[in-house]
Amino acid sequence: MIARLLGGDGQFRVGDDVVEALNELDAQGAQAVEAGDEENLHRVLGLMAKTVRERGEPLADDDLSPSDLIIPPDDLSLEEAKELFSGDGLIPDLPVG
Amino acid sequence: MPGLMSRASTIVKAKFSKLLDRAEDPTETLDYSYEQQLQSLQNVKRGVADVVTAKKRLEMQTQQLEQSVVKLETQARQALGAGREDLARQALERKSAVQQQLQGLDQQVQQLEAQQEKLVSSEKQLQAKIEAFRSQKEVIKAQYSAAEAQVRIGEAATGIGEQMADTGLAIQRAKDKTEQMQARASAIDELTTSGALEDFTSDQTQLDRELAQLSSQSQVDDELTKMKAELGAGGEKKELEQ
Numbered sequence: 001m002i003a004r005l006l007g008g009d010g011q012f013r014v015g016d017d018v019v020e021a022l023n024e025l026d027a028q029g030a031q032a033v034e035a036g037d038e039e040n041l042h043r044v045l046g047l048m049a050k051t052v053r054e055r056g057e058p059l060a061d062d063d064l065s066p067s068d069l070i071i072p073p074d075d076l077s078l079e080e081a082k083e084l085f086s087g088d089g090l091i092p093d094l095p096v097g
Numbered sequence: 098m099p100g101l102m103s104r105a106s107t108i109v110k111a112k113f114s115k116l117l118d119r120a121e122d123p124t125e126t127l128d129y130s131y132e133q134q135l136q137s138l139q140n141v142k143r144g145v146a147d148v149v150t151a152k153k154r155l156e157m158q159t160q161q162l163e164q165s166v167v168k169l170e171t172q173a174r175q176a177l178g179a180g181r182e183d184l185a186r187q188a189l190e191r192k193s194a195v196q197q198q199l200q201g202l203d204q205q206v207q208q209l210e211a212q213q214e215k216l217v218s219s220e221k222q223l224q225a226k227i228e229a230f231r232s233q234k235e236v237i238k239a240q241y242s243a244a245e246a247q248v249r250i251g252e253a254a255t256g257i258g259e260q261m262a263d264t265g266l267a268i269q270r271a272k273d274k275t276e277q278m279q280a281r282a283s284a285i286d287e288l289t290t291s292g293a294l295e296d297f298t299s300d301q302t303q304l305d306r307e308l309a310q311l312s313s314q315s316q317v318d319d320e321l322t323k324m325k326a327e328l329g330a331g332g333e334k335k336e337l338e339q
Contacts, residue, residue: 006105006263007270008215010222026100033101045101061225064233064256070105073270075208080270084104092265 002065003052007073011063012056021051022069033085038078045074109262110255124246127234130254134227137261141220144268148216151275152209158282159206162199166192179311198285205278212271219264226260 001019004011014022025048032040048071059065072084169192176184230253237246237253 004259004263006109007212007267008217008219008263010218022102023100026102029101030099061222062229064226064229064253066252066255066259067106069102070109070259072101072105073266075212081101084101084108085099092269 001068003069004067005049005071011059012052014056018055033081049074124238141264145220148271155278162285166195179315209274216267216271219267223260223264226257230257
């Protein structure tokens, strides 16, 4: 599968074991947001990014493959995380001409 | 509650689904999409330049605040030298308040630095993907039937759209951070001249004035002492001559 680390790290090809680890961490991340625990959120997102960087294979910059997994930036604030779950969803609109 | 990853995916995909909706005539869509990508890249370049400029301004502001810390320290020393402990205390209190605020700002400048590096790398990725799209679109036009082309365009455009959303987010975050810090730097700036520390508000100039007075007074005192010494020495000489 292909995982993207949002915020500049780009895309990585990851194996099933990594996907499994990411899913576990992801559940912890959602709990941290729900509990309003920013420190834990950063820890979890940091671990997710580290897992992908260390155990994944980076994709070339000119690869056009879409990602299967998209991981928020590891310094995401609690406020931003909440924004991600609300209507507009944190990410700015793309300029559509 | 859904996970962060699935939510991020949903949002990212929703943001560029509009781009894919336009795929009616594959050939036309390819060229149109490429034009749009180039336009978006220009926006990204402008966005990155804005962040860099704002960061430079912020660094300058931080330097000015650091200078005011040095100035307050000098003033405290002068005041103490002149036996005005009250003034020295005021200057040192203000210095410590500014220093505390500056410390937080320094950390934020470092964070912004890291964000900026990633922003530049994100821009590079987008540029590389757009170039790849340009060559792929010619291949697609030449080699594939309309139906196959549709599928391939969908994939390529998804890859590009995802990158655009990623880069767009990076710019947005760096801009927000810069604005927050700008506001904070201005607040500290006010702290040194007026504002929060009400006691100091009116006497920022007062403090300066009193210190200036002190230093001119001590200069006068010095000169007087010197003159007295000279006169004294001259007087003694006279007495000796007599």
